[in-house]
Amino acid sequence: MLAGLLAALGAGLLWGLVFVVPLMLDEYPGIVLAFGRYIAFGVLAIGLAWIDRAALARLTRADWIEATKLALVGNLIYYTTLASAIQLAGAPVPTLMIGTLPVVIAICANLIEGRAGNAADVVPWRQLALPLVVILGGLLVVQFEPSANVAAASSGESGGGVRYALGLLLGVCAVASWTWYPIRNARWLRARGAGLSRVWATAQGLATLPLALLAAVGFAAWQGLFEAPGTGFQWPFGPRPLAFVGLMLLVGLAASWLGTLLWNRASHLLPPALAGQLIVFETLAALLYAFLWYGRWPGLAEAAGIVLLVIGVLLGVRVFRAS
Template sequence: MKASLLQGVLSALGAGLVWGLAFVVPIMLPDYPPTLLAFGRYLAFGVIALALALRRLAPLRALSGRDWLVALELTLVGNLLYYLCLASAIQTVGAALPTMTIGTLPVVIAVVANLQQNSLPWKKLLPALAVIASGLLLVHRHELRATGIPAAAMGRGVALAFGALLCWTWYPIRNARWLKMRPGLSAANWSTAQGLAMLPLALVGFALIGPIGLPEAFPWPLGPRPAIYLGLMLATGLFASWLGTLFWNRASALLPTALSGQLIVFETLSALGYAFLWQGRWPTPDVAVGIALLVLGVLLGVRTCRGASV
């Protein structure tokens, strides 16, 4: 294996390992509402971005007003709204189903691109989509039976998971298009700009929206376990937001797009592994089969799209 290929794969693995942390935090803090988890995480990300920006002011000052508006748009949908939906879904139906739903991202992006460009016959994508759907349905059926979650709550959790998937599908497509329009904009500076754009939004949201709907006994603002909450918010802000982006930018630069798309599966497998470790259990046979079908479907889908302009 070439050194650049090995470095790219290891970078993608690193991104998946740190991104997976964001999926287990809602399980570790079940008594904290998703609003506090989302605003807390991105407030930490914004503070980290501010510290980085103070060391590299010149390239950020060169950004246009339109750049900052797009950065705000991207971070609002691809970060804040995405994590609100994801954390809500995980706290409603557990980690397995939302995590697997997000794991379909490589194929969903290919489908969206194909809808826009119509460059690949749909019959070639159908086998991968059918395998993915089978895996999701298998896990959905197990979670519905084993957890005793009411059907209405399960439906709400599934809808939230697909909402998160839509946000995370839109984000990379929109982000890539803007970067292509701005070839002189480095990925590192752009990531920092998005963190800075998030900072005032997260600060206002934490102060004004975070307290809404909290139980009277909930100790605002840091909750019943302030040290653990602060530690996890800083960890997700530093690792899942900043370091994960750094790893993924490196992997994207070193690997072919078709290969890097497949390696997003590392995020799904890491998130599921963390969740099962935290809960102290192994996946049941039908959940394990569902996970295997998801991975197989994603690999089939990306292989089908290889060489196509999607």
């Protein structure tokens, strides 16, 4: 039990890094942070592929197409929208939005199972009312904290309110991306049987690498066509090369690979009812790093929102685990 708890805590601490990196590299566009992270992860996947080369060779063309779709939505689109949301709206609110994922994913899975006629796997909606109200309340309470709207409140630049609203919209896109990804990924794994988790993760890493390289080339072409020379991203590593390369290696290897490895270990050692609730470690770690970066304590409304979010997620997870 202790080893499982420590593994889950380690995974949360590593995953939380991806929320503070956009603040540390705020002059880098979100798409640059996304393809930088996943180029690093894709290079690692090439090494891992040698270990599972026989199993990878048995994957079909349809499997590789599915891996590419999952890599595009769950990796590149997700982190591009998340990083951009954090840069535009500050870290606390997008982080809390992502923190609702355990319940949002469960709700969407509930809808899918209901439409498929699998009544045994459907939870009555009345049981979800309380956790949903608590989570929504937590997200709304944070809006009353003046310091939460970093984009609008800290710089005083014109259009701050528009930037903040755009950040929230991109946060919704990030939630949607990572709601679709685990449901789709789980359905593929269930259809193929047990024993493919590591191979499938490696396959997605390999599929991510060409997508990340293509995104880099596409962004460079767009910049060359529509931006004045000398005003866009400074290729290849931007204005702070050492910080950029170091942080991309950190999130690409530590968060994408080691964090997932630790979470798989925790999932193996802990009861499912407990492991599902420990996903909140990621949200709490991300908030901790963000407030350390800002050099301040959470405001009263932010603290209340965090507490409500955690309570709501735990209530929601308990509802689904008990069903």
